[in-house]
Structures are given as C-alpha cells and as structure tokens.
Amino acid sequence: MTFRQFWHRLGSPKWFYQMSGPWQSAFAILAVLLLVTGMAWGLAFAPPDYQQGNSFRIIYVHVPAAILAQSVYVALGAAGVLLLVWRMKMAQLVLENLVGFGAWMTALALFSGAVWGKPTWGTWWVFDGRTTSTLVLLFLYFGLYALRRAIPAREAAGRACALLAVVGVINIPVIKYSVEWWTTLHQGATFKLTEAPAMPASMWAPLLVNVVGAYCLFAANLVAKLRTAILRQERGAAWVREWAAGEGRP
Amino acid sequence: MMFEDWQAFIAMGGHGLYVWMAYSAAVALLIANLTGLGVERCRTRRHLQAQLRSRTEEGLDASEAP
Amino acid sequence: MPPLLTMTDLACTRGGRRLLDGFDLTLGAGGCTEVRGANGSGKSTLLRIAAGLFADYSGAVEAAPRHYLGHRNGVSALLSPLENLKLYERPGGHSVREALTRVGLQDALNAPSGQLSQGQQRRVGLARLLLGDKPLWLLDEPLTALDADGRRLVRELVEAHCHRGGAVLCATHQPLGCSASEVHLRV
Amino acid sequence: MPPLLTMTDLACTRGGRRLLDGFDLTLGAGGCTEVRGANGSGKSTLLRIAAGLFADYSGAVEAAPRHYLGHRNGVSALLSPLENLKLYERPGGHSVREALTRVGLQDALNAPSGQLSQGQQRRVGLARLLLGDKPLWLLDEPLTALDADGRRLVRELVEAHCHRGGAVLCATHQPLGCSASEVHLRV
Amino acid sequence: MFAVQFRRDWLSLMRSRDEAINPLVFLFLATTLFAIAFGGDARRLAGLAPAIIWVLVLLANLLSLEALFKRDFEDGTLEQLLLLAEPPFAAVLGKVAVQWCVSGAAMTILAPAAALLLNMPIAALPALMLGLLLGTPALSLIGAVGAALTVGLRSGGVLLALLLLPLYLPVLVFGVSAVLDRMAGVGTTAQFYWLAAISVAALTLAPFAATAALRISVEQS
Amino acid sequence: MFAVQFRRDWLSLMRSRDEAINPLVFLFLATTLFAIAFGGDARRLAGLAPAIIWVLVLLANLLSLEALFKRDFEDGTLEQLLLLAEPPFAAVLGKVAVQWCVSGAAMTILAPAAALLLNMPIAALPALMLGLLLGTPALSLIGAVGAALTVGLRSGGVLLALLLLPLYLPVLVFGVSAVLDRMAGVGTTAQFYWLAAISVAALTLAPFAATAALRISVEQS
C-alpha cells in the first residue's frame, strides 16, 4: 500500500472503523496497565524527594496530565489543518470529539499543580509562566467547545473550530514564551518549578511509564470516540446497518 | 515499598491530603473517562438498533436510503 | 460555448427535510429559468448553492462569475445608494450613477439608504446587477416590494441581460413576464 | 356604529418630501381599503401612523384596537412559531396552534422560526392576526414572499375578517383579489 | 403578561445558552486578565479587589443590557409588544427580570469565586454578595431605561455606557464601601439600606420610563 | 479594493460619529470608574496603572470588534463582499484598518491621558504609547478572525471574548512588561520587538483567516 493510498484510506471513516477494532482495546488495556503500574510505583516504591518529601509523588500525575494537555491541543491543531486544507472527513470527527478529553487533562494538570503548590509554594495558585499558560490553554479548550456549541450546522462548526484550533496552535508557543519570560523577569526565581536533572532512575522510571500510559490513554480515547462518532455519522450507510443487525447486537 | 506501614503510606509524611487529592482526581478521571467511552458505545449501538427496528417495521424509508 | 451554470445530482437536506434530490440544471447563455415552488420548498437554498453561499449539499455545481440578489438587498443603511455601490463599480462598466438612474433612483442618490422605502432599497440592490458585468444573475424574488413600474424594470433588465448573452436564474412566486423556462421544486 | 379608523387632514413630511397632505380616510366595519402607490409614496408611513407607531405627523387619527403586520414580521428567530405567538394568545380567542394550522404551518410548529423560509415566516406573522381579536387590521404588503396558496390564504382571511365586521387597511402592490376600495398615494 | 414575557425571554435565552452566561464569562475572563496582568503584584490586590469586582460587574451589566431590546427591536417584535401586550410595562418588566437573573443574580452567586482569584479575604465575601444582591436590580432596571432609549441608535453601545455610568455611580460607591468597611471591621448596614432603597425606587419607576423610552425608539424607525 | 473598502467603512463610521469614539469613551469611563472606586488608594495605583490600562484597551478593542462585521452580515453586504470584492481579503483588511484607526490608533494617542488619571509616572508614557502602537494592530487583526467566526452567532459578544482573550495574552504581557520595565529603569527593546513581530505575523495571516471565517459564517445563514 503506497502512502497515498494509506492517506486516502485514513480519511475514509468506513475503512478506519473496520481497521481500528483491535487498536481500541489494545490501547485501552495498555493504558490501564501502564497507568496503574506507574501510579502504584510512584506512590509506594519511588523514593521521596530529599527536599519536598512525599508531596513529590504528585509529579507522576501532574506531568503526564500536563504533557497530554498540550499534546491533545497540538493534535487538534493538526486535525484543523487536515480539515481546512484537505477537507478530510475524519479530521472533523477528531475536532469534534477530542476537545473534552483535552480539557479534562488540562483541568487535571491545573488541579494537581495547585494541590502540589500548596505544600511546596505555600499557596494554591500563583501566576507564573507555566501555570498561566496552562490556564490559558484551558480557555482555548473552552473556546473550541463553546464555538462548536454555538454553531448549529455541523459542517460549518467543524471548519470554524478547525480555524480556531490552528490559530490557537500558532499562538501557544508565543503565549508560553511571553508568560515564562515575563514572570522570570519580574518575580524572581522563588517559585521556579523544581527541576531535577540529576533525578535518579528510580524516580523518573515510573514517570516514564505514566507518560507512555497517558499517551496510550490518549490513543484509546481517540480511537474509541472516532468509532462511535463514525457509527453515528454514517448511520444511514448500509455497512452500519449490517453492523447493527449483526455484530452490534448485544 | 518505601513505607513502613499503611499508616505511613496514608500519611505520606504529612502530605497525605495533597498526594491523595491529586491521585484520587487522576483515578476518578481515568475511570470516568473509560466508562464514558463504554457507555457512549453502548448508547450508540442501542440507538442504531432502535433505528434499524423502526425502519424494518415501517419498511425502508426510500428518501433516507443511501 | 460552455453553459454558465451546471448543477449535477444536487441533494440537500435542511432542518430534517430533503429539499433537493438528484436535482440537475443547466443554464446556457441567453437562458432564463424561473424557479417555482411553494413556500419552504427550497428555492432560496438552491440559489444560495448556485451563488456559492451555502455549502452543506452534495453534488456538483459549476457557475460562471455571478451576481446574487437575495432576500436581503446587501445595502448598508447608513450609506447613500451612491456610496453603497461604489465598491462594485468596475472600470469600463456602467458607473454607479448610471446604474441608479436606470433603476429610477436618480432623486435619491445621496440620502442614507436606511431612509428609503422598501421598494427603493430593493432597487438599489437591482442597480448592483448593472455593475461589474457578471454573466450569471441569481435573483431571489426580485419583485418583492416593487411597484408596477419596478416590475417592468426587472423584466426589461432580465431581457436585456439574456439578450447580451447572460443567463438568469430567478426564484419567484409571480412570473417575471419574459419568456423563461420554469423549474418546479416539490418537497 | 363609529368607524374603526378615522384619519383627518393628515400631513407628513419625511426626508424633506411631503408624503401626505390633507389626507382623509374613514374605514367602517366590514370595509377593506387597499393603499396603492409607487415605491416611496408613503404607504408604509401611512400604515405606521394608523398603527400609532409613527408620531411625526400633523392631523387627527382615531383607530380602534388593531393588529399591525409590517414589513418585518415581528417573529423572533430563536423561538418556534408556537412560542413566538404565545404572548398574543387571549382566553376565548383562537389558540396559537389553531392559528398556525390555519396559515398552513402545522408541520413547522416547533422549529426555530429563524430556520423557516421567508414565506413561512410571513405566515407566522399572518397567524398573529388571528389571535387577540382586534377589529382593525393594518397590513403592509402582506403578500410578500407568499406562494399562490399563501395569497389565497390572505384573501380568505381578509374576507372573513371583514365579514365578521372588522376592517382592513392594506398597502400592497398586487391586488388582494377581494372586493376592496382603493386609495392612491401620489407624491 | 409579566409571567408570559418572562417565560418567553427565558426560553429564548435558554435556546442560546451561551448568551445567558455572557456576563459571567465576562466577569471571570476580565478578572483573570487582571490577575495575570498584575502578575507578581497579586498579593497587593486584596484591598483593590472589591473595587475591581464591582467595576467589572457594572461593565458586565452594561454589556448584557445592550442586547436587552436589540433583537426584538430589529425583528419587529418590539412594536408588536407595544401594540399588543396588556400592559406593555409588565412585559418590559418581564424582560428586565430575565436579564437580571442571568446578570445580577448569577453574578451575585459567582462573584465570590472571582473575588478569590483576586485574593479577597473570605470574611468579606458575604458583604460583597449582599451588596450585589441589593444593588444589581437597580443596575438592571436603570439600565433598561438607557437600553430602551438607545436601542434604535447605531451608536448604541457606548452611548448607553455614557448615559448609564453616572447613574450607576451611587450603586458602585455604596457597594464598594460596604465591602471595604467589612474588611476594616466597620459597620455596613447603612450602605445596604441605601442599595435597597435605590433598587426599590428603580423598581417602581423604571418599567414605566423604559416603556415610554421604547415607544420613542419605535416611533423613530 | 483595500482603499475603496477603507473609504466606505470610514464614511459609515463618520455617519455615526458616536460609534467611532466608542472605544475611547469606554477607556475613559472605565478608567474613571476605577479611579473613583479605588478612592483613597489612588497612590497605590501607579504600579498597577499599566496593567489596568492595557486590560481596558483589550476590552475596549473586544467591544468594538463585535460590531466589525455584524451590520454588514445582517444587511447582506457581507455576502456581496465575498462574492464581488477582488480580492475579498483586501476588503476585509480595509475594514480592519478602519477599526484599528478608531480603536488602536485612537487609544494609542489618548491612553496617556487615561494613564495620568491613574497616577502613572509621566516618564513611562512613551513606553505605554509605543507598546500600544505596536501591539494594537495585532489585537485588531487577530480579533477580526474571532469576529468573523462569531458574526452569525447569537451568542456573539462574549463568545468572542472567550475566543480572543487567550490569543490576546502575549500582547498584554509584553505591553504591560514594557511599561513596568521602563518604570523600573530596565531596557525595553525586547518587548517592542516582540510586539512588532506579533503584529507583522498577524498582518500576514489574519486577513486570510478572517476571510475564510467569514465565508464559513455566511454559508450558514
């Protein structure tokens, strides 16, 4: 199969649906396994930080969530380009179905960061570079959600969201840079995120496991949501009716 | 295991509240997310089947046939 | 000579109702077609599709450069008719003043358009058709709010345009009064 | 029985033009008068004066309780036809549902009105006339955007209303088709 | 008539739920912007928080008032209302009540959250909420008169602001000083009486004034 | 096309001169409100003044952007523009330019007066003005994309705010920090470069994005 064919097929809901059955459960199972392992490892077996003590264990929740929050948005931006430039049908489904997941991950990153901030910084919230840009990321997600809700026509909503997602992705680095630079200039380094380059393997290994697990969760969400969305979208098509009559029967 | 007993595990050296808040939020989100996926799938399936049934009862609606 | 408007196997669903289904239409130079049909049968939708102002359809549409006069006139209330149409003036074509005189607005060139009566505003919209020289005209109930004199005006404009080799697709409830083929939409 | 609408020595200037001058009109029970005139001759202005929606005139106007259907339908795009008219329902009169059925909208009761076609929206405006039982109807180009069936509907509504002892003043460019006297406005 | 109009406007707000939460979104976005823009100075904010919140509530109210009659004016519903509602002022009051529910009432409930973003001490929150509860009806009612006067005008938005802000000033002053006094531990009853008095006065006069203003606006078009 | 559209929009703004000064009126009214609401604390204001001014400039811009395409959308002019302008994006740019003249440019010139109301030191005014001059084009241009996306929507106003405020953040941050740095005697070139870069980037991309967004909006109605 040439790349061209693959590309074309990826844009075809039916093909995607028929191919992706096994992927979905694989990713979901992998995600649960990795995340449970990583969390248990991080909670009980990783050594405490010599400065922060056990509150450090929040890192195993916080960093994967923060990474996903950004990755999902980048994925939305990519889908936006696909939709606007190549009018790829699947990209619209991605745009429609991934916003909620990304927003929840952002919320988790914010929440776990805030919870971590209380014991380490002595306050739930402080406006520094990363916190601010994460908060703004949450607003970007809200914007996508609200825009889609506000436009009744599905097709138009898809393109409008695509445009917004692309504009947002272009802006994210600028936002990040601006706030990071601004607070380090004015606030001093008191609240700088702890960076531990010399982190021992026993500390970063569970983090790695969780990050990979988080990406699996992302993939599982992507595939599962696309699959249901495809069924709903193509409900008039013959193959979906066959599916409902046959395999889909409980 | 980095902790002597369960008590210490729960207490997390005094940071138990924060650590457990963060982890429980994460676990809750994970569970909600995965069950959400399953529920959505079931609902779609039921919906499609209901649609299929009403179609076969009424006879196939010509205007909606692909 | 290629046709000015070709619609092939058009299908469109709005608000849960199938409006167009396997609709075909070809409009060549000099052709005038009236689209008829009951209220809500999809005439306006058809015209917007032809104009490229409605995208949620399936099928193929090819249209020459075109003028579209919709239910709304596209006239800014604050600007005078002259100022309103300035944007559409093209070198070599009619001037705005000529166009407005043609539609009988020579006495209302400079009043804010919002202070014109409905029929006068419709005439401003009609005057735009004379600017920029587009071969295809898409008219959605052009007779709305026009008096007898205005209806005659529309007929003359359409006839002249077809005569020059243009084409007109017109949704209307009253016949324009010029020789035109008819398409009926049914839901 | 007193007339339902009396206008005496009406005069009105708009945008520097004298529209009405010493205009008199009396409309009794059962009377239907069509106001004719070229675009911009002041028909809409006259109707708004009669409705009490335009105040910048001289002369005397006396009008019975009235319905006014203007160029704009008075229909909120977000609300369904049912919800739109709820406000005008009165105990003892027609129900909103009956009124909407009468104007042929029984299949579009619950869609947001903004999603209706122009003619369907006009029909929602017409349905309001059936609610609240006002003896005087002031109609400004009621036929706008209506198909043949809709035009018949308006004629029937007007005839029935006059028959019941109401009165109708109607500005229009096309005759309604019922027996009516005519007033011509000239600038 | 009040109830019918209330239900109608409520429905149409719910149809576009996003619009209903507009004032809230504005309040939170603007608060966040301020918090971000103040950056490291956040700690110094506490004393300024009441003023910022109240000013933003005023502005949010202004913004949502601009839309109060606009759509009805443009699609001709307003002239029908003036012709057919019995009595029109009750219908106008219905519209204002809906506007208050989504602006004044909603902001009363959620302003504390915004205040916390600006580090306002928790002890002062009840004073903030009570002040908003008593003061915002006056804002909506007085605002309706201004909105009715400007609805037909192209310059709507800021002409409205210009008309209303002077009238809003007493509410602002009493509202802010109530919170500041509470933070300073001084008694605050007087301010609340004043806010309530202004609202009651507005309630008795504003519906009539707004109806008259609407009539003027409609007769011009 | 740019020039014709510019002249057209300029004319129609001049027809309703009040609307043209909307953003300015908003800026001054809100500044005044803040000054009044802060009352005796005024001395503490100086350090906060840049943040307040910039946030208000952002909000003023947002408010005037909401109207950018609205009227044209409603009376059908916008669809004619998309059909007949050659090329449409030049016409869109013309509209944005007019909007910038009455918001960005006007506020650049008059913001110092507002800043003085808030006790900002005179020495910092040039930094404020230069920042506004370089930053406001980006606000108008990015804002036009948002305005184009939301023009057909009932929830317009605050949906627009929600969409745009995150995108405005960098401008806000660089703008405020330039003034603060000037007040602290630190070099400020970097911020101005950034602001200029953002504006240039917006100038090259936004007209196309806005035109595409307008097309989406028109195709729905």
Ligand code: HEM
């Ligand atoms: C509400 C507050 C917080 C937010 C929104 C937040 C957000 C973020 C973000 C966006 C990242 C970047 C993830 C990536 O792309 O690699 C991150 C990483 C990180 N955060 Fe937080 N954070 C918050 C609070 C905290 C606190 C209180 C701490 C600990 C003192 C902390 C420690 C870390 C660490 C150690 C990393 C990984 C650093 C790296 O790999 O670059 N965060 N956080």
Ligand SMILES: Nc1ncnc2c1ncn2[C@@H]1O[C@H](COP(=O)(O)OP(=O)(O)OP(=O)(O)O)[C@@H](O)[C@H]1O
């Ligand atoms: N808002 C206004 N301000 C100033 N002048 C106006 C306004 N509205 C209408 N006019 C003027 O009043 C005159 C009559 O307008 P009116 O709308 O009453 O005419 P009409 O007879 O209803 O015309 P049509 O058949 O086109 O609807 C017109 O010449 C118009 O220029």
Ligand SMILES: Nc1ncnc2c1ncn2[C@@H]1O[C@H](COP(=O)(O)OP(=O)(O)OP(=O)(O)O)[C@@H](O)[C@H]1O
């Ligand atoms: N914005 C919209 N959203 C959803 N449905 C719509 C929308 N606009 C129109 N429709 C539906 O599409 C159908 C056709 O509308 P259209 O305006 O094309 O009719 P039409 O033939 O022009 O009618 P008329 O003679 O009344 O102008 C109508 O049934 C209407 O309900």
Ligand SMILES: [Mg+2]
């Ligand atoms: Mg139509």
Ligand SMILES: [Mg+2]
């Ligand atoms: Mg008229």
